[in-house]
Structure formats: C-alpha cells, structure tokens
Amino acid sequence: MLRRTLLASAAATAMLGGMAAAEGHEPLKIGFVFVGPIGDGGWTYEHNKGRLAVEEAFGDAVETVFVESVPEGPDAERVMTQMALEGADLIFTTSFGYMDPTINVAARFPDVMFEHATGYKQADNVSVYSARFYEGRAVQGHIAGQITESNVIGYIASFPIPEVIRGINSAYLHAKEVNPDVEFKIIWAYTWFDPAKEAEAANVLIEQGADVILQHTDSTAPQAAAAAANDAGATIYTFGQASDMAEFAPMPRVSSIIDDWGPYYVARTQAVMDGTWESVSTWDGIGAGMVGIGEISDAIPADVKASAEDLIARLASGEYHAFTGPINKQDGSVWLAEGETASDYGDDGLAGMGFYVEGITAEVPQ
Amino acid sequence: MFGSIDPILLLASLMVAATPIMLAAIGELVVERAGVLNLGVEGMMITGSIIGFIAAINTGSPWLGFLCAALGGAGLALLFGILTQVLLSNQVATGLALTLFGLGLASLLGQGYLGVKAPAFPDWNIPLLGDIPVIGPIVFQHDPMVYVGLAIVAGVWWFLKKTRAGLVLRAVGENHEAAHALGYHVVRTRLLAIMFGGACAGLGGAYLSIVRVPTYADSLTAGAGWIASAIVVFAGWKPWRLLLGAYLFGGVTVLQLNLQAAGVAIPVEYLSMSPYIATILVLVIMSAGGAPGSLGKTFHASR
Numbered sequence: 001m002l003r004r005t006l007l008a009s010a011a012a013t014a015m016l017g018g019m020a021a022a023e024g025h026e027p028l029k030i031g032f033v034f035v036g037p038i039g040d041g042g043w044t045y046e047h048n049k050g051r052l053a054v055e056e057a058f059g060d061a062v063e064t065v066f067v068e069s070v071p072e073g074p075d076a077e078r079v080m081t082q083m084a085l086e087g088a089d090l091i092f093t094t095s096f097g098y099m100d101p102t103i104n105v106a107a108r109f110p111d112v113m114f115e116h117a118t119g120y121k122q123a124d125n126v127s128v129y130s131a132r133f134y135e136g137r138a139v140q141g142h143i144a145g146q147i148t149e150s151n152v153i154g155y156i157a158s159f160p161i162p163e164v165i166r167g168i169n170s171a172y173l174h175a176k177e178v179n180p181d182v183e184f185k186i187i188w189a190y191t192w193f194d195p196a197k198e199a200e201a202a203n204v205l206i207e208q209g210a211d212v213i214l215q216h217t218d219s220t221a222p223q224a225a226a227a228a229a230n231d232a233g234a235t236i237y238t239f240g241q242a243s244d245m246a247e248f249a250p251m252p253r254v255s256s257i258i259d260d261w262g263p264y265y266v267a268r269t270q271a272v273m274d275g276t277w278e279s280v281s282t283w284d285g286i287g288a289g290m291v292g293i294g295e296i297s298d299a300i301p302a303d304v305k306a307s308a309e310d311l312i313a314r315l316a317s318g319e320y321h322a323f324t325g326p327i328n329k330q331d332g333s334v335w336l337a338e339g340e341t342a343s344d345y346g347d348d349g350l351a352g353m354g355f356y357v358e359g360i361t362a363e364v365p366q
Numbered sequence: 367m368f369g370s371i372d373p374i375l376l377l378a379s380l381m382v383a384a385t386p387i388m389l390a391a392i393g394e395l396v397v398e399r400a401g402v403l404n405l406g407v408e409g410m411m412i413t414g415s416i417i418g419f420i421a422a423i424n425t426g427s428p429w430l431g432f433l434c435a436a437l438g439g440a441g442l443a444l445l446f447g448i449l450t451q452v453l454l455s456n457q458v459a460t461g462l463a464l465t466l467f468g469l470g471l472a473s474l475l476g477q478g479y480l481g482v483k484a485p486a487f488p489d490w491n492i493p494l495l496g497d498i499p500v501i502g503p504i505v506f507q508h509d510p511m512v513y514v515g516l517a518i519v520a521g522v523w524w525f526l527k528k529t530r531a532g533l534v535l536r537a538v539g540e541n542h543e544a545a546h547a548l549g550y551h552v553v554r555t556r557l558l559a560i561m562f563g564g565a566c567a568g569l570g571g572a573y574l575s576i577v578r579v580p581t582y583a584d585s586l587t588a589g590a591g592w593i594a595s596a597i598v599v600f601a602g603w604k605p606w607r608l609l610l611g612a613y614l615f616g617g618v619t620v621l622q623l624n625l626q627a628a629g630v631a632i633p634v635e636y637l638s639m640s641p642y643i644a645t646i647l648v649l650v651i652m653s654a655g656g657a658p659g660s661l662g663k664t665f666h667a668s669r
Contacts, residue, residue, distance in 0.1 A: 036584075037584030041481045041583055045480075154627065160634075185370075186627075187623055187627050188626060191588070193585065194589075195579045195583050195588065196386070196578055196586070196588060197623075199580075200383060201627075204379070204624050204627050205627055208372075208624070208628065209370060210627075220480075220481050220581055221581060224483060224579055225579070228580055231486055247482065361629055362629050363631070
C-alpha cells in the first residue's frame, strides 16, 4: 500500500515537473552521472567542470544535478531512473560502462534526452560523444620515445575497452617512430579510480625500469608516486591524464591530455532549449578543441618540444592522422596499407579496436 | 620471463603495501574482540587520511600528521561509540552510516588539498640491520610507520593474551552479561576499544595519503577499509593470522602488478582477482576460530 502511494506520488511529481517545464516556468533540469568523485583531479573532475560551464552559460535557466562515484552496473540504472523520475530533461552519463544502463533507461523514458560518453550505442533519445584521446596519446608517445633513457615506457591501463587499447596503440606507434628500441610495459589496474593501486602500479613500473609513465586511470596518484621517486633521486616523467594535473609540473608531469567537455555540454543544452536536439554521434579531437594538450614543460629538451608542437599542429589541422599506414596488427597481418588511414567504424575501425599493433609484446586481456 | 622483477624490491614493497590494511584491521580486531561490530572502518580511514594529510602539509611534519589522523579517527569512532553504546543504536546501520559520513566529511575537508604533494617521509635505514645483505633491504629499510604497524600488532597480541585488561576486554566481547555481572564496565571497555579501532583506522588512512600514494584524492581509500574488515573475519580474530592475511593480500597485490609489468603469460583477469582468492583460501583453510560471542549485540545493564 505504502509502496503504491510512493510510486503514485513519484509519478505525479514527474508529471507535474513535465507540465511545468512545458509551460517554460521551470528551469531545464540536467542530470550528470559520474563514475568517480568530482575531486578525483582527472576524468570526473573535468566532466564536472563541463557541468559548471553549463551552469555559468545559462544561469537560472538550468538546474543541474549530479551523482558521483556511481558503479558501472545495475546501480547506474537505478541512479539514472531516479534522475529521470525527478524530472531531468537531459542526462549525461559519463563513463563507458554506463552504455547498456543508459540504453535501458532511455527506452523507458522516451521524453528524456540522454548523452552517453565514449560508448557506441545510439537510440532516438540517446546521443553518444567522445573525444579522440588517441591524438593526445600520439603526442605523448612522440615525447616519451625521445626522452626515455631506459627505453622502457610504463603504461597504467584501466579496462581493456577500445578507447584504452587505441590509446596504447597510438602511444606505442609514435614512440616507436622516434625510438625503434622502445618497449612498453602495460599494467591493467581493472579500475578507473583507486589511488593506492595506481600508485603501486607506478612504483612497480619504475622498479622494472620504466622512466616514463603513461596512465589511463583517473587519479593523480601515479604523478605523486613518480614525484616521490624523483625526490629520492630518480628521473621519472609522467603525463597528466584527462585533466592538466599542473600541480605536478614541470616534473614529473611534462605534458597532459585535457578533456574539455564544457563547449559540448553547453551546445547540447542549448539544443534541448531550442527544441533542435537530435540523436548524434560526436567524436572530436585536438582540432575541435575537445582534446587539449597541456603545456609541454621545460623539463624536456627544446627540440623535442618543438617537434611535439609540430605534431599537435598537424593533428589539429587534419593534415596527419594518428593511425596512418603502413601498420600491421600484432599477429603480423596487415591492418593499414601504406598511406591508408584508419576508419572510425566498420571491421577493424577505431571505434571497436580490440587488438594491439605489431611490436607490442603483451596480449590484450580477453 | 621473470627477468625484470627484482625479488628484493618485490618483498620490500609487500611490507609497504600491506601496512594500511594491517593498521585498519588490527584496530577493528580489537573492537570486534570487545563485542562491537563497527562497519565504519572505511569512513574512519578516509577521515584519517585527509586529517593526517592536512596536518602534515600545514606543519610540515608527517609525524604530527599521523598523530592528528589517529585523533581524528578516534574522534569519529567515539561518535559511533556514543550512538551504539550509550544511545543503543543498531551497530550495523550506524557503522554503515559512519562510512558514508566519513566519506562526505573527508571530501569536504579535502577541498583545496587535491593534487597537493605530501611532505617527504624518508625511509629509515636501520643501522647494522639495514646493512645485512638481502634481508636488510627487504625488512629493515622502510619508513618508520611500517614498524609502528608491526609494533601495534605485537602489542595487541600481548595485550589480549597476557594482560588482565585484555582478558576483561575479551570477556566483555564473549559474554557481556556475564562480564557485567562480575562488575566489569562493559560500556567503558567498549568505548575505549572503539576509540582504539578508530585511531588505528585513521593511521591506516594517513599512511595511504602521506606515504603510499602520497597525495590526497577523494575516495582515496577505495574500499581498503572493507578489505580490512574482511581480513579480521578471515583471520579468525587472531592478531598473528591478521598479520599473515594483510601481508598475503598486500604481497599478492604487488606480485600480480609485477607479473603484469613483466609480461608473464597468465591472463590478467586471474592475476587481478588473485589477492582476494589467495587471502580467503589461505585463511579459510587455516580454519580460524569463531566470532566473539557477543559480537554485534546491543548491551544495556538493565537486561
């Protein structure tokens, strides 16, 4: 009985909310589902900055709500359902693992618009958006290959999903291009955010001879671990991930990939307000500004910095594609012929990349 | 294949990796031996990690950081103690609430401290002992907190096993009515145990933010408090088994990262789950003792 009353009142509230929104009195309500805490200093921190950009751009015309540290699974579905019931008009779900929950919830709330980050499943009310982080990885590999003394580059990976594998391949190819002797050691942390584990992984890589650490996890812990190693006399270089992590510049952090979601979030909010929102797939890189490259610090040689900046310019203008043949797959078979560039979709497309390129010795976890 | 793994560095990092969990777990062990189930370990750890971090940054002294972390953890635990022992609230619910409260409190306190580096806390190269080949670098060249942790485990063992006060604490945990009938102060004993547990959890959290990571981020502990709680159970509420459990967990965690980096051909999924499996298997096979008789039960002198 009680439960029925609750459900009924929830439905009534949702209806009321919907009606009020239709009359234009209520602010547009925008929900954000975050995989980590907004204070992670990396991935979620940047998404939250995007949320704040929306608030700043529209002021009282919008109301944003967010839930942080939502696990990728059934819990995510519960959180999204709750947001939709509470009258959210637009919901951003900001991690790959929210893909199926987003599709499921979107099917039940056809009037709510959803935006899922880094996934590939669209629906009438579900857009997908991602950034071409691999362009930033190309820059990292290009720098890392030249500054490494040990020729061992450590890579802290999160989950074996296409986005992460693309990053590893791109970094490896561009490190190899400038330094044929380079070797990659890859650790899968199986988490997006666990500072202790990330720091441990960085220490293990350093102990095993790596002097450049690339990370695809969300906290600043690997930066701190490298800084501690440098205090003890080592020379370890790192790159900020998702956010600038400038607190660790000029050493160990020598550059970074910065995710800039603000303009996209503002544009999509505007589209909902104008009634022009439709399901799209957005995948922008350095050129469009969605991927930013943090300032390259003076801790690295000037010529390396100059050639990296040249690479950034060529990636931004579209003159150069980060995956340009000839590139073989790990098993030696041809992936891209001479001069051919990778396509986004289809077989062997970037969106579903599940293989390493030739030269990486590890295996992709299945 | 194992070429790039240095066994000495591996064993040495095992001791460091195990320390935060060990500190939190030994505190919770004392709490549970006194008959109280405090599921707020995670919350007390994260609170200790930020309070210790703030104190260490502002004073420049990691030692003061640890002290403040212990006090902060104990303070939060006292809140739990008053709610459950004096106001007789449900221990499980209050403990879970304490975890949520601690996470929020730490996040609030941590604003402005994100991405800040902790002051250096140098390793302590013990004279003579540290110079022994192989053993020296593995055991005797760590930061002092590693040894503080070991001393606390040894002290707890001695206290529970050899002292009258330890006997009283165990009696309170086994049967609080009988202990009360004998004239022991059940509530006072439990409050002290709860505060000790909080102080240890705070130290464990501060070890993460000051030494092991060493920086602060929200949700820094990422579940370490839950692992500590689990290790107490699997260790059968016995300090030495708890030490073994913590070292096993820390050791296999470090080992699996090393094996991954060395490119050993074991599927990563198995490596990733190995710390949990190994710890549970070993401690269960050792068939630990039973839980304290009054664990988790509410006590009031009128009953």
